[in-house]
Amino acid sequence: MFDQNRTDKPVWLDDRDCDVEAFKHHIAQQTTKADYPQAVEIARNIPIYDGDAARTALADDTQARVLMAEWNRAFLSGPGIIVVRNGQNDLGLIDAVTQEFEAVIKAEESVSAGKGDHFATAGANSRIWNAHEKLCVRAPELFARYNANEITRRVSESWLGSGYQITTQVNIVRPGGKAQTAHRDYHMGFQDVETLKGYPASQHALSASLTLQGGIAHCDMPLESGPTKLLPYSQSYLPGYIAVLLPEFREVFEESYVQLPLAKGDMLFFNPATFHAAGENRTTDVQRVVNLLQIGSAYGRSIEIVDRSRTTLAVYADLVTLLKSGAITAREADNVVAATAEGYPFPANLDVDSPLSGMAPPSQQDVLRQALAEDWPIAKLEQTIADQDGRKRSH
Secondary structure, three states: OOOOOOOOOOOOHHHOOOOHHHHHHHHHOOOHHHHOOOOOEOOOOEEEHHHHHHHHHOOOHHHHHHHHHHHHOOOOOOOOEEEEEEEOHHHHHHHHHHHHHHHHHHHHHOOOOOOOOOOOOOOOOOOOHHHHHHEEEEEEHHHHHHHOOHHHHHHHHHHHHHOOOEEEEEEEEEEOOOOOOOOOOOOHHHHHHHHHHHOOOHHHHHOOOOEEEEEEEEEOOOHHHHEEEEEOOOHOOHHHHOOOOOOOHHHHHHHHHHHOOOOOEEEEEEOOEEEEEEEOOOOOOOOOEEEEEEEEEEOOOOOOOOOOOHHHHHHHHOOOOOOOHHOHHHHHHHHHHHHOOOOOOOOOOOOOHHHOOOOOOOOHHHHHHHHHHHHHOOHHHHHHHHHHHHHHOOO
16 A cells, blocks of 8 residues: 555555545645635635736736745645636637647537547547647737736646647537546556556656646536536645546546536646546536647757657667567667657647557557568558658647
8 A cells, every 4th residue: 555654665566555544535635715815715625726816916026926836736635626716808819729720629529539648548539639730820919918817827837837839639528528537647648557566666757747738718618518527636646646546536526526517718727747527518508618738848849859750660670570580689679669669649730640559659669669570571660650640740
């Protein structure tokens, strides 16, 4: 059993470290107004901020740092979640952006079936992958006005510092749209249990610090429409990336989650390790429209540019020869794969590398391993790598 307070914490985590009773105790923490003095209220354990008051505070650098520190504490050791009411206060701008999103969906769904996401199937839901770039290309003036929001910047910097990068994915859940399963988000939230066991606990802790999740409500979202289900304090449960995949922990989530109704223009931000899931739209007349923000740290990048497609193709023939001759073992060949090819499938163009068959498309290392296992001719590997690289571009 994993003990959060142990000084000799284990380096490797697995499902034996996931104790339901300890988790229940962990999420039983309570949020008080004294902890978040600049919040206008605490609702269902979540600090709620007023957008106008936030804009006033953020206009002064000294006050801004105080407010941002409060947000950082909320994400790190507090409930993991904040809401900013009226965070985007130009509702006409939101409506104009929504119209552009609807046009994108109409165009995309005219040539392909509706898109699902990592944790819910396609059907009553519509999804725009890479909505950030698509909006910019379609309507740059709207894009500029929409992204001029000081609150977005300051919340992002409160968790990630400067140099962050924004990606957005629009989700429209129509009446009858089903709920997602409980999950954590990118990075480790997109990996299976066996992969997660290969990362030390220090990386489990780090993953939550590399991104910030957000959402901008593009319509009024009553509880019946299924706004995001959230489990306060779950983000700081270290074995949580494994635990959230276990049935008994998902049962606790369904018993304990909270939801808040959101109005058009409200903004929700949370630590990506927070257990959460989009809710079911039980209305007959509300199309729940939210622009999901996934904001990434500048520090998730290598020091040098390495053309890993080039190195993969350059080494392949000699690697095959060494392996077949017995000069290196299968394990040693796989060490070469790990040192040569790109091991991470993201960033991906999810329009063409759909997550419907899994949470992530295959990595370049997966391709190279398959080529070695099946003894591909070099021409087949060249074409496969070229096709994969082609899917890495936005369209």
